[in-house]
Amino acid sequence: MSVVRESDLIGIGKKYQIETEAGDNMVVVIHDDGRRELYRRDDEDNDTQCVMTLSDEESRQIAGILGGLSYKPKALETIEVALDDLRIEWYKIDVSDDWANRSIGDLAVRQKTGASIIAAIREDETVINPGPDYVIATGVTLVIAGKAKNIKLLKEILL
Structure with missing residues (x-):
C-alpha cells in the first residue's frame, strides 16, 4: 500500500x-x-x-488520464459499470467565445447535448453544480461531464 x-x-x-x-x-x-x-x-x-x-489545466488533464477517465484498461472494464462511458473534461472560456456571458439555461446545455456542467471554476471561486441561472463568463473553466459524444456536441455548440 x-x-x-x-x-x-x-x-x-x-x-x-x-x-x-x-x-x-x-x-x-x-x-x-x-x-x-x-x-x-x-x-x-x-x-x-x-x-x-x-499548469493547473495540464495537471487536471493528466489527473484524468491517470484516473482512467479517457482510457480504461481491459482488466477494469467490469468495475463500476454505471460509469462505463462517463467522461469529465475541463474547458476554459475564451474572450472570443460568442456564447460567453450567457446563462446555462439560455444555452439549454443539458437539453441540447445531454452533457452536464458540474462545476465552474474562476480564480479562487468554485461553483459546484451551477444552476440554469449561472452566467458563463470569460475566463471561467467549466468542468463538463457526460458521454464522449455528448461532450463533443456541447463543445460544437460552445464553439
Missing part, C-alpha cells in the same frame, strides 16, 4: 510526499497559483530533482 504525507508550505502551497507500492518516491508541490511541480526522490543519496512543471 502506498504512503502519502501532506504538509503545508507557507506562502507557497502544499507538498505531498508519496511512497508507492513499487518503492518509488515522488513529491508533488501544488503552488497557490495553480502550478504543480513533480519531483523524483532517490533514497540512496536523498537527492530530489524536478521532473516537470505543469
